[in-house]
Structures are given as C-alpha cells and as structure tokens.
Amino acid sequence: xxxxxxxxxxxxxxxxxxxxxxxxxxxxxxxxxxxxxxxxxxxxxxxxxxxxxxxxxxxxxxxxxxxxxxxxxxxxxxxxxxxxxxxxxxxxxxxxxxxxxxxxxxxxxxxxxxxxxxxxxxxxxxxxxxxxxxxxxxxxxxxxxxxxxxxxxxxxxxxxxxxxxxxxxxxxxxxxxxxxxxxxxxxxxxxxxxxxxxxxxxxxxxxxxxxxxxxxxxxxxxxxxxxxxxxxxxxxxxxxxxxxxxxxxxxxxxxxxxxxxxxxxxxxxxxxxxxxxxxxxxxxxxxxxxxxxxxx
Amino acid sequence: xxxxxxxxxxxxxxxxxxxxxxxxxxxxxxxxxxxxxxxxxxxxxxxxxxxxxxxxxxxxxxxxxxxxxxxxxxxxxxxxxxxxxxxxxxxxxxxxxxxxxxxxxxxxxxxxxxxxxxxxxxxxxxxxxxxxxxxxxxxxxxxxxxxxxxxxxxxxxxxxxxxxxxxxxxxxxxxxxxxxxxxxxxxxxxxxxxxxxxxxxxxxxxxxxxxxxxxxxxxxxxxxxxxxxxxxxxxxxxxxxxxxxxxxxxxxx
Numbered sequence: 001x002x003x004x005x006x007x008x009x010x011x012x013x014x015x016x017x018x019x020x021x022x023x024x025x026x027x028x029x030x031x032x033x034x035x036x037x038x039x040x041x042x043x044x045x046x047x048x049x050x051x052x053x054x055x056x057x058x059x060x061x062x063x064x065x066x067x068x069x070x071x072x073x074x075x076x077x078x079x080x081x082x083x084x085x086x087x088x089x090x091x092x093x094x095x096x097x098x099x100x101x102x103x104x105x106x107x108x109x110x111x112x113x114x115x116x117x118x119x120x121x122x123x124x125x126x127x128x129x130x131x132x133x134x135x136x137x138x139x140x141x142x143x144x145x146x147x148x149x150x151x152x153x154x155x156x157x158x159x160x161x162x163x164x165x166x167x168x169x170x171x172x173x174x175x176x177x178x179x180x181x182x183x184x185x186x187x188x189x190x191x192x193x194x195x196x197x198x199x200x201x202x203x204x205x206x207x208x209x210x211x212x213x214x215x216x217x218x219x220x221x222x223x224x225x226x227x228x229x230x231x232x233x234x235x236x237x238x239x240x241x242x243x244x245x246x247x248x249x250x251x252x253x254x255x256x257x258x259x260x261x262x263x264x265x266x267x268x269x270x271x272x273x274x275x276x277x278x279x280x281x282x283x284x285x286x287x288x289x290x291x292x293x294x295x296x
Numbered sequence: 297x298x299x300x301x302x303x304x305x306x307x308x309x310x311x312x313x314x315x316x317x318x319x320x321x322x323x324x325x326x327x328x329x330x331x332x333x334x335x336x337x338x339x340x341x342x343x344x345x346x347x348x349x350x351x352x353x354x355x356x357x358x359x360x361x362x363x364x365x366x367x368x369x370x371x372x373x374x375x376x377x378x379x380x381x382x383x384x385x386x387x388x389x390x391x392x393x394x395x396x397x398x399x400x401x402x403x404x405x406x407x408x409x410x411x412x413x414x415x416x417x418x419x420x421x422x423x424x425x426x427x428x429x430x431x432x433x434x435x436x437x438x439x440x441x442x443x444x445x446x447x448x449x450x451x452x453x454x455x456x457x458x459x460x461x462x463x464x465x466x467x468x469x470x471x472x473x474x475x476x477x478x479x480x481x482x483x484x485x486x487x488x489x490x491x492x493x494x495x496x497x498x499x500x501x502x503x504x505x506x507x508x509x510x511x512x513x514x515x516x517x518x519x520x521x522x523x524x525x526x527x528x529x530x531x532x533x534x535x536x537x538x539x540x541x542x543x544x545x546x547x548x549x
Binding site (some may be wrong): 097098175177178179180181182183184185186187188191195196199200 | 391
C-alpha cells in the first residue's frame with residue numbers, strides 16, 4: 001500500500017517538474033513580450049522590423065540590419081558546413097576502416113566541447129587575417145576581415161560536430177542490406193551514397209540541419225568577436241554585420257540609461273525567440289511530411 | 297555437368313578476424329540450374345553466397361584466398377572491376393529492401409547506373425521485368441508510387457525484377473523467402489523454377505523442403521566445409537556422407 005502510494009507521488013512529482021520546465025519556454029516568451037511593450041507602444045511592428053534606422057538617442061529603433069545580420073551569418077555557416085558535414089559523415093560511416101572510425105567519431109565530438117570563446121579567438125587570430133589579406137582582395141577593394149563571412153566560417157566550424165554526429169548516427173541505422181542491394185546491382189559506393197543513402201537519410205539530415213541552424217541563430221560570443229558589429233545591412237559576405245545575439249550581449253547592462261534601450265534589447269531577444277520558434281515549427285512540418293512520404 | 301560453369305570455386309578460404317568461416321571450398325556450379333546451399337545456421341552458407349559477388353569486401357578484417365571464377369574470370373583478381381562482376385548477378389536478400397524511390401525507379405535503377413538513359417528503353421525494361429516477376433498487372437497503374445507501399449511479398453518480387461533488370465546471368469538468393477507468407481513464398485519459388493531457363497540460380501536456404509521443391513542440385517555445408525554436393529533427390533534420399541544423413545534426418549541442425 002505504502003509502496004503504491006510512493007509510486008503515485010513520484011509520478012505526480014515528475015509531471016509537475018516536467019510541466020514546470022516546459023512552461024518555462026512559454027514564460028520566457030511572455031516575459032520578453034511584456035518587457036518589450038514600452039517599445040511596441042511607441043513604434044509599430046512594421047517599423048521595428050523593416051526600418052534600418054538605429055538611433056537610440058533619437059528614439060529610433062530599426063531592427064532590420066540585425067535581422068539581416070543574423071540571417072547572413074547563419075546562412076553562410078550552413079552553406080559552408082552542410083556539404084563538408086555530409087562528406088565527412090559519409091567518409092566516416094561508409095569508407096573509413098573500423099579502426100579509423102573509432103578514432104574519428106570521438107574526435108569530432110571533441111570539437112563540440114571546445115568553448116565558443118576559443119572559436120572566437122581562433123577566428124580573430126586566423127580567419128580575420130585570412131579574409132583580410134588573402135580572400136577579400138580578390139573580390140572587393142577593402143575589407144577589414146571583420147565580416148559576416150568570418151562569422152559564418154567560425155559558426156560553420158562550431159556546428160560541424162553537431163551535424164556530423166547526428167548524420168553519422170542516422171547513416172548507421174540504415175540497414176546494411178539496403179546498401180548491398182544497390183551494390184549488388186553493380187552500383188559503386190558513391191552512386192549508392194548519392195542515390196540511395198542520401199535519400200534514405202534525408203529526414204535525418206534535415207533534422208540535423210534544423211538543430212544546427214537553431215544553434216547558429218543563438219550563438220553569441222564567437223560570432224560577436226569576428227563579425228564587426230556594425231549597424232548596417234550587409235550587402236556582401238565581406239561586409240560587417242551585427243547579429244541579434246551580439247546586439248544584446250554587447251549592450252545589455254551598459255546603455256540602459258538611454259530611454260527605451262532596455263525595452264529595445266528585450267525586443268531583440270523576443271525577435272530571436274520568435275525566429276527560432278517559427279523556424280522549428282516550419283521544419284517540423286516539413287519533416288513530418290517527408291517522413292510520411294517515405295514510410296508509406 | 298557442363299563444360300563451362302558460370303561459377304567455379306577453387307580452394308576458397310574466407311577468414312574473418314581469426315575465425316575461419318569457409319575452408320578450402322571447391323565447387324563447380326552447373327549452368328541454368330537451381331542449386332541450393334543447405335546447412336545449419338552459422339555454417340558459412342551465406343558467406344559462401346556473398347563471396348560470389350564480393351559483397352564480403354566491406355566486412356571488417358576479412359581475408360579471402362583462393363579463386364572464384366565467374367565466366368572464367370577470377371573475381372578476386374585485383375584488376376577486376378567489382379561493379380562489372382556484380383552486374384552479372386542479381387541478389388535477393390532475406391527480406392525485401394526496396395530502394396527509397398518509386399516502383400518504376402527501383403527497376404530502372406540498375407539500367408540507369410549502367411548507362412541506359414532513354415525513357416523508351418527504360419519503360420521497356422521495367423515492363424518486361426515486372427512481367428517476368430508477375431508484378432505488372434498488380435502495379436501497372438501505380439508505377440510511380442513509392443515501392444514501400446507494396447506488400448512484403450510484392451516487394452520481394454520487385455527486388456527480383458530490379459535484379460533481373462541489369463541482365464545478370466546468375467541469381468543469388470539468400471533465404472529469400474524467410475520473411476514471406478506461404479503464398480508469396482510459393483510465388484517466389486515458382487519464379488525461381490521458371491527463371492532457370494535463362495539463369496543460373498544459387499539459393500541459400502535452411503528449409504529442406506524448399507530445397508527439395510525448387511533445386512536441381514544441393515550443396516551441404518557444415519562448419520565451413522562442403523560435405524556433399526549432388527543432385528537433389530540423390531543427396532536428400534540417399535546421402536553418401538554420415539553428416540549429411542544426420543542433417544537431412546534432422547539429427548543435427
């Protein structure tokens with residue numbers, strides 16, 4: 001009797017804790033909205049989202065440059081990382097001998113354990129001069145190196161282990177016999193990868209990409225160190241950008257004497273929150289549809 | 297027995313790690329017949345089958361010595377193109393593994409890889425092979441539906457059609473009916489019997505009754521060695537070796 005009671009209490013307790021942590025998401029959203037209300041009363045959503053005027057002292061808050069900065073950096077990171085990640089994953093799971101595979105996987109995972117600030121320093125010391133002296137001169141007249149490209153490269157390296165480990169996991173669940181079926185028809189390994197494995201792993205690859213993009217949206221310190229933090233909409237990869245997380249991290253606690261500034265930063269956080277939320281919902285929908293198409 | 301067997305195995309040894317899976321296998325496989333490889337689980341019969349089209353290549357720590365001659369060409373010769381060897385053989389695995397694409401694309405997969413591009417040619421191949429496996433009437437209205445929507449028995453016939461589409465000489469079946477219901481099983485068995493007019497068929501099975509129903513010859517493998525090879529009735533009803541006798545009577549399995 002007592003044991004059963006204990007069981008009941010524990011299960012209820014777990015429910016409470018689970019609900020508490022889940023509702024935290026909701027609470028954060030509401031909190032951010034509430035905190036950005038002063039700004040929202042003064043300026044409309046339309047102006048806030050589409051205006052490029054960022055003059056806090058005059059009470060002008062246009063978030064368009066920050067939104068674009070975030071999107072540029074994230075897009076560059078994914079464009080660089082995804083092909084590399086896929087090739088790496090296919091090498092690890094399909095080509096590498098078992099012994100090398102056993103070394104490679106922990107090594108890739110090790111990358112994800114490196115603190116972001118170290119990636120930032122690496123970006124400043126290595127990527128910035130590389131872009132400034134060797135890459136940018138071929139395309140534009142002048143670049144300091146601090147650019148959305150630098151941010152993208154650093155981010156790409158940071159999301160690399162995340163994508164690789166998920167995609168490897170997915171690839172290893174594909175039955176050996178399916179591979180053999182293709183090989184037995186006289187296909188090469190590469191043809192098998194391209195036409196069979198890639199298709200079979202598509203939902204997994206999308207899921208990994210979504211996770212990586214969510215991570216990239218929010219990554220702050222490493223990006224902030226290399227992307228120039230200039231309030232302007234980037235027009236090329238060599239232009240500096242100012243992503244939303246960097247805006248919050250750079251200014252929170254410092255510029256709060258300016259009226260509305262705190263509210264503006266809260267709105268920036270809310271924007272980030274909404275972008276990530278929307279992105280996750282959309283990708284989930286895509287994934288569900290894809291899985292249905294494959295499993296039926 | 298024929299003069300030029302499609303598959304001739306000479307002193308084949310397969311070792312995985314320190315474990316010898318196949319020991320000194322020598323066997324000539326008669327053309328255009330159905331040959332069953334029988335034996336208890338773990339005796340090496342699937343490994344033997346896989347050694348015919350070098351599907352062992354991907355296994356870790358595998359060592360193969362000896363020769364497997366396919367049309368007189370040693371497939372373990374380092375200069376041999378493995379894709380060219382595999383094209384000669386259609387493989388039917390234990391469970392159907394349709395490729396993640398439509399019914400049509402499954403059958404057209406092999407021909408496309410080997411260079412057939414014209415839609416008219418592909419259409420013809422798809423129709424011919426789906427007819428050959430008795431699937432055409434069941435699927436002709438939904439050729440572009442995902443292959444996974446077919447029943448499991450239909451999927452297995454699709455996999456057979458897919459293998460036939462690359463115009464092999466040999467069909468390898470690795471317990472190809474073990475996941476199927478009795479009706480689908482008998483359809484596949486009948487297909488094997490009718491296909492031997494054109495192809496040499498090697499099947500791995502652990503069902504003696506199936507071996508008896510479909511095959512002309514039987515190879516009995518035990519602990520990595522060939523114990524006996526002979527015409528089906530003779531081997532099953534009048535085995536020469538003591539081990540074979542015990543196996544067919546059900547004393548060892």
